[in-house]
Amino acid sequence: MFTVDNTLTALKAFASELQEHKAYLSDLDTPIGDGDHGFNMSRGAVALEEALNEENFENVSDIFKTAAKTFMSQIGGASGPLYGTAMLEMAKASQETAEPAPIIEAGLKGIQKRGQAITGDKTMIDVWEPVVEAIQKQEISEALIDEAVQATEPLRAKKGRASYLGDRSVGHIDPGAMSSGYLFKVMLKAGVFDE
Amino acid sequence: MKKIINTTDQILDQMVDGIALANQEIVERLPETNVIKQKDISQQVALVSGGGSGHEPAHAGFVGDGMLQAAVCGQVFTSPTSDQVYEAIKAVDQGEGVLLIIKNYSGDIMNFEMAMDLAEMDDIQVGKVIVDDDISVEDSEFTQGKRGVAGTILVHKILGAAARSGKTLDELVTLGEQLVQDVKTIGVALSGATVPEVGKPGFVLEEDELEFGVGIHGEAGYRREKMQSSHDIALEMLEKLKQAFDWQAGDQYGILVNGMGATPLMEQYIFYNDVHQKLSEEGLDLAFSKVGNYMTSLDMAGLSLTLIKLNEDYLAYLNEAVDTAAW
Numbered sequence: 001m002f003t004v005d006n007t008l009t010a011l012k013a014f015a016s017e018l019q020e021h022k023a024y025l026s027d028l029d030t031p032i033g034d035g036d037h038g039f040n041m042s043r044g045a046v047a048l049e050e051a052l053n054e055e056n057f058e059n060v061s062d063i064f065k066t067a068a069k070t071f072m073s074q075i076g077g078a079s080g081p082l083y084g085t086a087m088l089e090m091a092k093a094s095q096e097t098a099e100p101a102p103i104i105e106a107g108l109k110g111i112q113k114r115g116q117a118i119t120g121d122k123t124m125i126d127v128w129e130p131v132v133e134a135i136q137k138q139e140i141s142e143a144l145i146d147e148a149v150q151a152t153e154p155l156r157a158k159k160g161r162a163s164y165l166g167d168r169s170v171g172h173i174d175p176g177a178m179s180s181g182y183l184f185k186v187m188l189k190a191g192v193f194d195e
Numbered sequence: 196m197k198k199i200i201n202t203t204d205q206i207l208d209q210m211v212d213g214i215a216l217a218n219q220e221i222v223e224r225l226p227e228t229n230v231i232k233q234k235d236i237s238q239q240v241a242l243v244s245g246g247g248s249g250h251e252p253a254h255a256g257f258v259g260d261g262m263l264q265a266a267v268c269g270q271v272f273t274s275p276t277s278d279q280v281y282e283a284i285k286a287v288d289q290g291e292g293v294l295l296i297i298k299n300y301s302g303d304i305m306n307f308e309m310a311m312d313l314a315e316m317d318d319i320q321v322g323k324v325i326v327d328d329d330i331s332v333e334d335s336e337f338t339q340g341k342r343g344v345a346g347t348i349l350v351h352k353i354l355g356a357a358a359r360s361g362k363t364l365d366e367l368v369t370l371g372e373q374l375v376q377d378v379k380t381i382g383v384a385l386s387g388a389t390v391p392e393v394g395k396p397g398f399v400l401e402e403d404e405l406e407f408g409v410g411i412h413g414e415a416g417y418r419r420e421k422m423q424s425s426h427d428i429a430l431e432m433l434e435k436l437k438q439a440f441d442w443q444a445g446d447q448y449g450i451l452v453n454g455m456g457a458t459p460l461m462e463q464y465i466f467y468n469d470v471h472q473k474l475s476e477e478g479l480d481l482a483f484s485k486v487g488n489y490m491t492s493l494d495m496a497g498l499s500l501t502l503i504k505l506n507e508d509y510l511a512y513l514n515e516a517v518d519t520a521a522w
Binding site: 043164 | 273397
C-alpha cells in the first residue's frame with residue numbers, strides 16, 4: 001500500500017541510491033551507451049531530494065507528480081522522459097487507489113507508450129514487467145528484483161543506443177534496468193508492498 | 196583528462212553564456228534556459244533544433260537569419276529536457292508555426308515530441324522533421340533506426356532558407372521529409388571522445404586502429420581496422436555511399452566533409468581532395484562543397500562524409516547567404 005510516508009521514504013532513498021551509484025551506473029552505460037546514465041540520473045536525484053524536502057505533501061499523487069516534473073526537467077536524454085512519464089502515470093493512478101500493483105502497472109504502461117519498447121528489448125521494461133507480475137502474485141522480493149536486473153545481461157538490445165551494437169550488446173547489464181532495480185528495492189524496504 | 200573547464204557541473208551554463216556573449220549581434224540566451232535564440236526574428240515559420248552539447252558549433256552556431264531561430268542545448272551528449280524545448284518553441288513562434296528538426300535518437304525524439312504536445316496545448320502549430328542520415332547503422336525494426344548526424348546541418352540550411360522564403364509549416368514538413376531521403380552520411384573515428392563528467396574516453400582505439408561507422412557520441416561503428424591512408428578511407432566510405440544512393444554519371448551532388456573535433460583542417464582537406472577526385476572520376480557533377488568542423492564530438496579524432504543529391508532548389512537554398520556564427 002502506498003502511503004505518504006512510505007512513498008516519501010522510498011523516493012528519498014531512491015535519490016540517495018542514484019547519487020551513491022552514479023559512477024557504477026555510468027560504467028554500465030559506457031560499453032553499450034554513452035556512459036552518462038548515472039550522471040543524468042544523479043542530476044535528477046539531487047533535484048528530487050530538494051523538491052521532496054521543500055514541500056509538505058498531503059497525498060501520494062502529489063509526491064509522484066513532483067518526482068515526474070523533476071525528472072522530466074532535470075534529466076534529459078531518454079531516461080528523463082521515461083522515468084518522468086512513469087512517475088506521472090503513477091501520480092494519476094494513485095488518485096484512484098493506494099494499491100501498489102495497479103499504480104506500478106500504470107507506470108510500466110507509460111514507459112511502454114513513451115519508449116515503444118517491449119519485453120526482451122534489453123531496457124528498463126525487463127525489470128518493470130516482472131516486478132508488476134510479482135506484486136500481483138504477492139511474490140515480490142529483493143532476490144526477484146535482482147534476478148530481473150541480471151536477466152538483462154544476456155539479452156541483445158533492440159532499443160536505444162545499445163541497439164546499434166547488435167550482438168556486442170550481449171553480456172552487459174542494462175543501466176536503466178539497474179536503476180529501476182534500485183527503485184523497486186527501496187519501495188520494498190519502505191514497506192510499500194506490505195499488506 | 197585535460198580540458199579547459201572550471202567545474203564539470205557548470206560546463207553547459209558557462210558554454211551557453213560564452214556563445215551568447217561572443218555572438219551578441221546575432222543571438223541571445225533565453226533567460227533561465229539553455230536556449231540560444233535569434234535576436235530579431237522576421238515573420239516566418241520558426242525553426243528549432245538542438246540536442247546534447249559537445250557537438251559545437253552545432254547547433255547554436257547555426258542560429259540566425261536564414262537558418263535556425265533557436266537551438267536548445269542539452270547536457271553533454273544528452274538531449275535537452277522537454278521543458279527547455281517548450282520554452283524555445285514559445286520564444287520563437289511568430290504566429291506562423293514552429294518546425295522542430297530532430298536527430299533520430301530516442302532521447303531527442305521523446306523530449307522534442309513531449310515539448311510539441313505541450314506547445315500544441317497552447318495552440319502553437321508545431322511540425323517536425325526527423326533526420327536519420329547515418330547509413331552506417333541499419334534501419335531495421337531491431338534497432339533504434341538510423342542515427343541523425345552531420346547531414347543535419349544541410350537540413351538546417353535548406354529548410355532555414357525555405358522558411359525565410361515564406362514557405363508554410365506544412366510545406367516545410369513535406370520538403371524536409373523529402374530532403375532527409377536525399378542526405379546520407381558515414382563517419383570514421385581515429386580516437387574516442389572524453390565526456391568531461393566521465394573523465395575517460397568512451398572507447399579506446401589503439402595507435403594504429405580506426406573504426407568505420409561511428410556515431411557522433413562515440414557509438415560503435417561497423418568495422419574496426421588497421422589505420423589506412425586518406426585515399427583508402429575515402430574509398431571505403433564512398434563505396435557505402437554509392438550503394439546507398441545508386442548514383443549515375445551526370446548526377447549532381449554536394450559534399451560535406453565534417454571534422455569530429457580533433458582532426459585538423461589539413462587532414463580534412465586532404466580527405467576532401469581524395470573524395471572530390473574519386474567522385475569526379477565517377478562522372479558526378481559536384482556543385483556544392485563544405486569542409487570544416489560543423490557537427491563535432493568533443494575531442495574525437497575522425498571525420499564524417501555527407502553527400503546530398505542536389506536539385507536546383509536545394510542548391511539555391513544552400514548558396515543563400517545567412518547571418519550565423521558558424522555556417
